[in-house]
Amino acid sequence: MDDSLRLNLYRTMVLIRVFEEAILREYHADKRPAFDIGAGAVPGEMHLSAGQEPVAAGVCTHLTAEDAVTATHRPHHLAIAHGVSLEKMAAEIFGRETGLGRGRGGHMHLFDPDTHFSCSGIIAEGYPPALGQAFAFRRRGTDRIAVAVTGEGAANQGAFHESLNLAALWRLPVVFVVEDNDWGISVPRSASTCVTSNAIRAAGYDMPGERVEDNSVEAVYEAAGRAVARARAGEGPSLLEVHTLRMWGHFEGDAQAYRNDLEGVPGRDPIATYEHALRSAGVLDDGQVKTINEEAVARVEAAIDFAKNSPEPAPETATEYVFA
Amino acid sequence: MTTTETPATTAPAPTTSGRRLTTAKAMVEGIAQEMERDPSVFYLGEDVGAYGGIFSSTTGLLERFGPERVLDTPISESAFLGLAIGAAVEGMRPIAELMFVDFFGVCMDQLYNHMAKIHYESGGNVRVPMVVTTAVGGGYSDGAQHSQCLWGTFAHLPGMKIVVPSTPYDAKGLMTAAIRDDNPVVYMFHKGVMGLPWMAKNPRATAPVPEEAYEVPIGRAAVVREGHDATVVTVSLSVHHALDVAEELAGDGIDLEVVDLRSLKPLDRETVLTSVAKTGKLLVIDEDYLSYGLSGEIAATVAETDPGLLRSPVRRVAVPDVPIPYARPLEYAVLPTRDRIREAVHQLVRA
Amino acid sequence: MTEVLFPQLSDEDPDGEGVLATWFVDEGATVAGGDLIAEVMVEKVTGEVRAPASGAIHLTVSEDDVVRQRSVIATIF
Numbered sequence: 001m002d003d004s005l006r007l008n009l010y011r012t013m014v015l016i017r018v019f020e021e022a023i024l025r026e027y028h029a030d031k032r033p034a035f036d037i038g039a040g041a042v043p044g045e046m047h048l049s050a051g052q053e054p055v056a057a058g059v060c061t062h063l064t065a066e067d068a069v070t071a072t073h074r075p076h077h078l079a080i081a082h083g084v085s086l087e088k089m090a091a092e093i094f095g096r097e098t099g100l101g102r103g104r105g106g107h108m109h110l111f112d113p114d115t116h117f118s119c120s121g122i123i124a125e126g127y128p129p130a131l132g133q134a135f136a137f138r139r140r141g142t143d144r145i146a147v148a149v150t151g152e153g154a155a156n157q158g159a160f161h162e163s164l165n166l167a168a169l170w171r172l173p174v175v176f177v178v179e180d181n182d183w184g185i186s187v188p189r190s191a192s193t194c195v196t197s198n199a200i201r202a203a204g205y206d207m208p209g210e211r212v213e214d215n216s217v218e219a220v221y222e223a224a225g226r227a228v229a230r231a232r233a234g235e236g237p238s239l240l241e242v243h244t245l246r247m248w249g250h251f252e253g254d255a256q257a258y259r260n261d262l263e264g265v266p267g268r269d270p271i272a273t274y275e276h277a278l279r280s281a282g283v284l285d286d287g288q289v290k291t292i293n294e295e296a297v298a299r300v301e302a303a304i305d306f307a308k309n310s311p312e313p314a315p316e317t318a319t320e321y322v323f324a
Numbered sequence: 325m326t327t328t329e330t331p332a333t334t335a336p337a338p339t340t341s342g343r344r345l346t347t348a349k350a351m352v353e354g355i356a357q358e359m360e361r362d363p364s365v366f367y368l369g370e371d372v373g374a375y376g377g378i379f380s381s382t383t384g385l386l387e388r389f390g391p392e393r394v395l396d397t398p399i400s401e402s403a404f405l406g407l408a409i410g411a412a413v414e415g416m417r418p419i420a421e422l423m424f425v426d427f428f429g430v431c432m433d434q435l436y437n438h439m440a441k442i443h444y445e446s447g448g449n450v451r452v453p454m455v456v457t458t459a460v461g462g463g464y465s466d467g468a469q470h471s472q473c474l475w476g477t478f479a480h481l482p483g484m485k486i487v488v489p490s491t492p493y494d495a496k497g498l499m500t501a502a503i504r505d506d507n508p509v510v511y512m513f514h515k516g517v518m519g520l521p522w523m524a525k526n527p528r529a530t531a532p533v534p535e536e537a538y539e540v541p542i543g544r545a546a547v548v549r550e551g552h553d554a555t556v557v558t559v560s561l562s563v564h565h566a567l568d569v570a571e572e573l574a575g576d577g578i579d580l581e582v583v584d585l586r587s588l589k590p591l592d593r594e595t596v597l598t599s600v601a602k603t604g605k606l607l608v609i610d611e612d613y614l615s616y617g618l619s620g621e622i623a624a625t626v627a628e629t630d631p632g633l634l635r636s637p638v639r640r641v642a643v644p645d646v647p648i649p650y651a652r653p654l655e656y657a658v659l660p661t662r663d664r665i666r667e668a669v670h671q672l673v674r675a
Numbered sequence: 676m677t678e679v680l681f682p683q684l685s686d687e688d689p690d691g692e693g694v695l696a697t698w699f700v701d702e703g704a705t706v707a708g709g710d711l712i713a714e715v716m717v718e719k720v721t722g723e724v725r726a727p728a729s730g731a732i733h734l735t736v737s738e739d740d741v742v743r744q745r746s747v748i749a750t751i752f
Contacts, residue, residue: 068414099447100446100449101445101447101449102447103447104445104446104447105445105446105447109441109445111445111446111449111450112449113450116414118413118442120437122433122437122438125402125406125433125434127406128402128404128405128409128410129406129407129409129410129413129434131407131410132406132408132409132418133413135410135411135416136410136411136414136415136416137414139392139411146410158430159406162398162400162401162402162403163400163402163403165403166398166400166403166407321444321447322444322483323485324443324448324451324453324506324507343710344700345711346697346714519697521694521696521697521714521715521721522696522716530697530698530699
């Protein structure tokens with residue numbers, strides 16, 4: 001793996017983390033002293049992806065803007081890695097007229113036709129539409145693919161199983177990604193799933209399945225590369241499960257009292273881990289770390305400023321855009 | 325209340341050729357002509373290929389267009405309806421069949437939370453130009469899970485257009501319009517209007533249909549019988565029952581105006597109000613459940629516009645809030661039969 | 676004069692009976708060869724009947740009549 005690629009992966013992950021930290025800051029800034037979920041400039045539920053950056057960077061680096069990605073209620077890392085405009089995404093999170101959805105979708109319902117990116121608040125239900133995007137791409141004779149991302153909890157939902165079967169049956173160019181972050185809100189995987197790995201289930205749907213165990217961005221990149229190549233070559237779908245890390249709560253405001261692994265979380269930070277690895281390999285030095293971080297901060301703060309300075313949608317337009 | 329500027333589209337006179345089709349064949353012709361014209365149109369669902377659709381919605385299409393355009397799916401409604409959504413988002417025009425509307429429970433999330441909301445949630449940036457076809461209705465003893473209409477449930481939820489053709493002419497025209505519409509359109513066809521050889525049929529299930537392609541506008545009701553004594557508002561198979569009763573009662577000097585809504589979303593409230601303003605009496609016939617549905621919506625339309633239009637209370641003949649029974653005497657006690665309609669009309673005109 | 680026959684839809688029971696389900700034309704109508712004129716059914720198999728010739732059609736059975744396969748259902752003059 002050449003150095004520029006490794007730096008790219010690192011840079012992408014840093015950008016995601018800086019963005020999520022900025023949203024975390026903005027989200028909580030005006031919900032003090034007591035947490036009121038409906039208050040402030042960014043009201044509602046907020047599901048942040050700190051710790052899951054390796055999945056986004058490792059998978060999306062193989063994609064072009066012409067490939068589709070469907071994501072879940074925790075979508076920011078994938079949107080960023082796939083090239084969705086930071087400004088428009090931030091504006092949508094802030095519910096502004098300049099947002100991806102003119103403020104009508106919010107953070108869980110981001111749609112970007114320029115990058116064929118979409119996400120949904122109904123877990124597992126992002127899998128079926130990805131099949132359709134893949135179907136359309138293949139029907140047009142292209143080698144474009146669809147990447148469908150969901151969580152380990154969702155791998156027990158009907159739509160997950162239906163989608164795997166149909167994609168395999170019709171040999172659709174899909175890469176199914178499962179982010180196993182150990183927790184379906186508060187329920188650990190051992191209490192929800194009859195198998196130890198969804199890669200095992202892949203065999204039941206006649207497709208290759210791989211599980212990356214250590215949240216390593218390079219391992220994700222390699223495995224994703226295999227799955228993407230298969231799909232582009234017309235060989236059909238694959239399933240890639242990544243044992244990743246949800247560093248923060250399921251949603252902001254989640255006290256995580258149910259969680260028994262919190263002490264170990266900082267030590268498992270994948271960005272710190274990768275930074276250390278790259279430094280050891282002589283690929284990254286203090287100056288580069290500083291520069292990469294500063295550039296990320298500059299981009300993210302510019303996007304946040306854009307969002308904050310954008311107008312809110314007018315109430316009298318609330319019923320517009322139901323139909324084309 | 326404003327008067328309608330343009331009259332509702334009335335049922336057209338037969339074409340010079342007088343070529344007749346059943347509703348099923350007219351629906352198929354509408355699909356076929358659009359598939360011919362637009363290569364991005366394709367049809368998918370259970371048993372829509374070689375079988376031709378269990379209610380003959382796709383007869384002959386596989387032979388004509390091949391398995392790339394007419395696809396049999398596994399029993400995976402969430403997956404294949406969702407697939408249709410994804411394909412539509414990427415610019416294709418899929419028609420996805422939900423075999424029985426009663427099956428919506430297994431896939432409703434894809435329909436009401438995704439198909440119907442993507443355009444709005446994306447601020448109009450993403451379109452979902454797809455059609456969902458589905459068979460509705462009872463009267464042939466198929467029981468509680470295979471006899472429902474449920475258009476009230478679908479029409480209640482924002483973001484989907486709903487069309488319900490009652491005649492061969494409207495079946496083809498609304499299908500053409502639905503396919504060409506850039507929005508999600510749910511096309512609900514009553515099994516009893518299809519003119520199937522193996523199910524009791526009303527003679528109106530076979531009627532003249534123009535050979536050329538044409539659209540019936542979505543969102544426009546049709547006054548299918550003009551009259552002065554009472555307005556009967558209804559949809560689907562009940563249109564035929566209403567017309568049967570109207571013809572019969574004309575001999576008794578009762579002159580009914582029958583409004584075929586044809587679309588439930590958008591709903592042509594103007595045509596309803598214009599008619600009620602003329603007759604002062606309103607009967608709604610609805611083969612869906614009575615409460616919290618279409619019949620209440622029509623009543624509310626009049627009540628919140630001008631209740632003074634009515635010379636007597638609204639009457640509703642609908643399926644009561646019970647699961648549709650299997651035994652024939654029970655099933656026919658709950659359906660909006662001609663007997664129930666006739667009784668309601670008599671009470672209405674006497675009131 | 677051309678006879679229009681009820682098609683044979685059943686191979687196992689070629690003399691079996693079916694039903695004239697739907698007439699698409701009226702008595703005395705002018706039909707062109709190839710026009711769809713009827714839909715019939717034997718057991719659960721349905722079939723379309725198309726005019727074998729052009730002319731005026733005289734219907735010899737009614738809708739819902741039980742008809743033996745390959746018997747005459749109409750004549751075209």
